[in-house]
Amino acid sequence: MIQSMDTKYAYAVARIRAVEQRMLSRSVLERMIEADSAEEAFKVLRDANYGFSAGESTAYNYEQILSEELEKVYNLLMEIAPNPDAFDLFFIKNDYHNLKVHLKAELSNQEVYEHYLAAPSLYSADAVADMFRNRDFSQLPESMQAAVNACFEAFSRTADPQLIDIILDQALYSDLLKLAQKLGNPFVRRIVVIMIDTANLKIVLRTKLINKDWEFLERFLIPGGSFEFEFYQKLLELDFDQFPAEYADTAYSQLLEESMKSFKSSRSLAGFEMLCDNYLMDLLKETKFAIFGIEPLVTYLLAKELEIKNVRIVMVGKINQLAQDVIRERLRETYV
Amino acid sequence: MYKIGVIGDKDSILGFKAIGMSVFPVEDSSAAKAALEQLARDDYAVVYITEQMAQEIGDTIDLYKDVMVPAIILIPSSQGSLGIGMRNLRRSAERAIGADILFRDE
Numbered sequence: 001m002i003q004s005m006d007t008k009y010a011y012a013v014a015r016i017r018a019v020e021q022r023m024l025s026r027s028v029l030e031r032m033i034e035a036d037s038a039e040e041a042f043k044v045l046r047d048a049n050y051g052f053s054a055g056e057s058t059a060y061n062y063e064q065i066l067s068e069e070l071e072k073v074y075n076l077l078m079e080i081a082p083n084p085d086a087f088d089l090f091f092i093k094n095d096y097h098n099l100k101v102h103l104k105a106e107l108s109n110q111e112v113y114e115h116y117l118a119a120p121s122l123y124s125a126d127a128v129a130d131m132f133r134n135r136d137f138s139q140l141p142e143s144m145q146a147a148v149n150a151c152f153e154a155f156s157r158t159a160d161p162q163l164i165d166i167i168l169d170q171a172l173y174s175d176l177l178k179l180a181q182k183l184g185n186p187f188v189r190r191i192v193v194i195m196i197d198t199a200n201l202k203i204v205l206r207t208k209l210i211n212k213d214w215e216f217l218e219r220f221l222i223p224g225g226s227f228e229f230e231f232y233q234k235l236l237e238l239d240f241d242q243f244p245a246e247y248a249d250t251a252y253s254q255l256l257e258e259s260m261k262s263f264k265s266s267r268s269l270a271g272f273e274m275l276c277d278n279y280l281m282d283l284l285k286e287t288k289f290a291i292f293g294i295e296p297l298v299t300y301l302l303a304k305e306l307e308i309k310n311v312r313i314v315m316v317g318k319i320n321q322l323a324q325d326v327i328r329e330r331l332r333e334t335y336v
Numbered sequence: 337m338y339k340i341g342v343i344g345d346k347d348s349i350l351g352f353k354a355i356g357m358s359v360f361p362v363e364d365s366s367a368a369k370a371a372l373e374q375l376a377r378d379d380y381a382v383v384y385i386t387e388q389m390a391q392e393i394g395d396t397i398d399l400y401k402d403v404m405v406p407a408i409i410l411i412p413s414s415q416g417s418l419g420i421g422m423r424n425l426r427r428s429a430e431r432a433i434g435a436d437i438l439f440r441d442e
Contacts, residue, residue: 060363320347320414 006293012080013296019076020300023336024048024307029314033327038318045311062315066308067119073304074120077297086294089179089188091300094118096172098125099144102132103151103164105281119133143178166219173199173222182287187287187295191302194283195224197252204232205269208240226250240264255279270330277306284335303335310334338405341375343368344386347414363391367394372396372408381405386413387420 028044035041043061051057051068074091078084097118105112117125123140130138135143147168154163173196180189200221207217214233221229235246240263244256255275262271284303287295310332317327339358342349346361353359358380360371370388373396375383383406390397390410397408410421430436 316347319345 008082009293009297010291012082013291013293015076015080016296016300020336022048023303024311024334025336026334029310029331029334031315032311032318033324035318038315041314041318050311059315059319062312064225066312070304070308071120073301077301081294082298086183087297087301088122089176089183089192090181090298091120091122092175094121095119095128095144096124096147096168096175098123098128099148100164100168102128103148103155103168104161106132107161107164108157129276141175143171143175169220170222173224177224183294185294187293188298191280191283191298193225194280196222198225198279200225200227200232201252202269202273204235205263206238207273208236209269252279274332276329277309281306281333281335299335306332307334338381340382340384341371341380341406342384342411343371343375344384344389344411344413348386348388348415349384351373357384361391367426369393369396370406372400376400376406377428381407383408384411385409386411387418388413391418391420 018076032041033043035044038059042054042057042062045051045062045065046054046057051072053068054065057065057243070228074087077087081087090323098121101116102112103109112129114125118127119125121128123131131139137148140148145313147170149165150167154167155161173192176192176195177189180192183189203220203222204217207220214236218229218234219233223229224228231246235243238246240260243252244260247253247256259272259275262275263269272305280302284299290296317330340356341358342352342359343362345363349359349361360375362368362371368385370376372383372385372393385393385397385408387410393403400406400408410424412418412421
């Protein structure tokens with residue numbers, strides 16, 4: 001088991017253990033699924049004290065409640081973490097997302113709608129809007145600045161909006177690795193590496209599905225994971241059936257077995273994405289008994305993100321009146 | 337250039353955005369009405385509306401029956417088809433050419 005002896009987290013961990021009790025269990029989600037209407041399902045969230053304004057909200061505003069709930073989680077962590085900077089790592093994916101939105105809007109002469117932006121982020125929506133208005137990105141960390149400039153440059157050369165995704169995604173993962181390194185925590189580093197490994201595998205699977213070649217694939221792959229690029233080059237040449245064997249001696253062998261089974265029966269990657277989430281959840285559960293260190297805090301954050309994803313699956317399912325089993329088979333593993 | 341707009345509940349219509357249409361998610365009939373009137377004013381040539389929404393704002397839709405634009409087309413929503421879209425199409429064809437040539441065999 002992963003265990004740090006970082007006693008300065010003792011108070012924070014105690015607080016986390018208390019709030020963890022209020023997370024939604026499988027049986028609560030089950031109650032939502034079995035509700036007669038979306039409104040009934042939403043009531044369960046209201047009873048669970050989700051968000052800030054669930055009391056005066058309706059089922060159709062569930063997104064608002066979900067983002068409020070996430071905000072609550074971040075506020076709590078910022079309040080109790082002895083070194084709030086440690087969580088930058090979990091903010092910057094939203095910053096990179098927001099940069100993407102602004103870049104694409106600007107380069108296609110469209111407005112930035114607020115609901116495209118992701119929160120919480122290191123730089124507020126207003127701050128980023130100002131940066132784009134003044135074309136002044138000097139407030140951003142160097143890596144983000146460089147990425148934004150590279151996007152402008154690449155787009156003026158090629159007019160290909162996909163390059164924006166490629167450049168910013170690469171920059172995001174390289175920042176994540178750097179921040180994890182700086183934090184020096186093996187658990188956080190492992191999470192980042194898993195994110196890269198599963199992202200790369202997803203990229204390979206999608207590339208294969210649309211019959212593109214290595215030259216295409218290579219531009220998208222993210223460096224810094226557990227495997228060299230040659231590994232993925234080899235994968236691209238193989239049948240889906242042969243993938244599990246390639247991963248046989250790695251931490252992902254079981255994930256691959258199950259994923260390929262689900263892919264074969266459905267020809268869709270939805271099952272694989274769900275299994276990736278469950279894989280992460282299994283890792284998170286290893287920290288359940290940690291008393292010190294940042295691990296329980298990180299776990300709480302990521303477990304809440306997965307919980308919110310589950311709630312979103314249920315709410316979308318209820319609003320669109322999907323069959324209960326259809327919702328159930330899409331649900332991720334829960335933390336409690 | 338004329339534009340295509342889509343009105344309906346978010347989950348039914350968001351996908352149209354990916355192919356360049358403008359989507360207008362609405363949750364109730366008054367919002368749907370307002371959206372449709374806005375699109376008509378903004379010179380949209382084609383407006384898709386989910387059958388579920390169209391059912392509730394039939395009066396407003398009828399106002400646009402005899403004008404060139406927007407052409408209002410009903411589409412099924414994520415909850416399946418109600419058959420009103422097809423029925424309207426048949427009625428329009430009958431009205432235009434005097435006979436139901438589209439669905440005679442049914």
